[in-house]
Amino acid sequence: MTRRKLEMKKIENTTARQVTFSKRRRGLFKKALELSTLCDADLALLVFSATGKLFDFSSPSMQQVIERRQNLHSKNLNKMDQPSLELQIDNSAKTLSSNETVERTHGMRQMIGEVLQRLNVEELQKLEELLEVGLSRVLNTKDERFLGEISALKRKEAQLMEDNQCLKQQMEKQLKIKIHAIEQGQSSESIINICSSSYPPQHQDNEDTSLKLGLPFP
Incomplete structure (x- = not known):
């Protein structure tokens, strides 16, 4: 016969419930004694039966365990307060x-x-001086930015003028070559070849500009 597993719910039969309580209580106290002996642990158990009867077990003593618990609780409260x-x-x-x-x-x-x-006259004067200093810094910074942008625009203008002058010279040179070739009676294909060979290689920007102007490039 196998032992029937007890269902975990309240035992309705009073006699059976009291018998089970007595057996489990003795087993609980036995396990507590083993834990205290094997692990050198201080422990205290308090058990009240359904009838209100008190059963207890302690090691080494109930008073010592309670005092130790109270001391530990006081220390924890101090840590929480601080x-x-x-x-x-x-x-x-x-x-x-x-x-x-x-x-x-x-x-x-x-x-x-x-x-x-809430500011007095002296504090208002200091605030005014601070604002004047800050405004002066803002204006100086703004002027520096303006000068920097103007310088950049001037450099760009100078570069564009230089590129334009170079293109103008190339166009004048090609025009002279065409006029000379026409005067010599050369064919249109020869004139185009002469102009292409006389056109000096330029950087990418000049090539793009030449394409826009309809000029040949190698």
């Missing part, structure tokens, strides 16, 4: 950051002419 160093540093950093943000926001509002009611 945050860790990392948490204190983090809170301090957040506070400083928040204060710095508030100060900067207040300063920016003063820069645009707000929240000036």
Whole structure:
């Protein structure tokens, strides 16, 4: 006969429930004793029956285990009341950051002419001087940017004028070659070959410009 597995639910029969309680309680206390002996552990067990009767087991004693639990609980409460160093540093950093943000926001509002009611004459004069210095820096930076853009445009203009002059010279040279060839009675194909051979190689930009002007290129 195999042992029937007990279903995990309340035993309705009072007598059977009391017998099971007594057996399981003795087994529980036996396991607690083994744990305490084998592992050198301090433990305490309190069990109340359905009738309200108290059963207990402790090692080494109930009083010592309870006092140890209370001491540990007090230490944990102290740790909770006193945050860790990392948490204190983090809170301090957040506070400083928040204060710095508030100060900067207040300063920016003063820069645009707000929240000036609490400033005295001396503070208003300092704010005016600060604004003048800032405005001067902005104007100087703007002028430097303008000068830089003008210089870049002038360099581009000079390059375009140089390219235009070069193209003009090439066109004049080809025109002279064509006139000379016509005067010599050469064919149109010969004139084209002479013009092509006399056209000097140029960089890509000049080739694109020559194509737009309808000029031959090698």
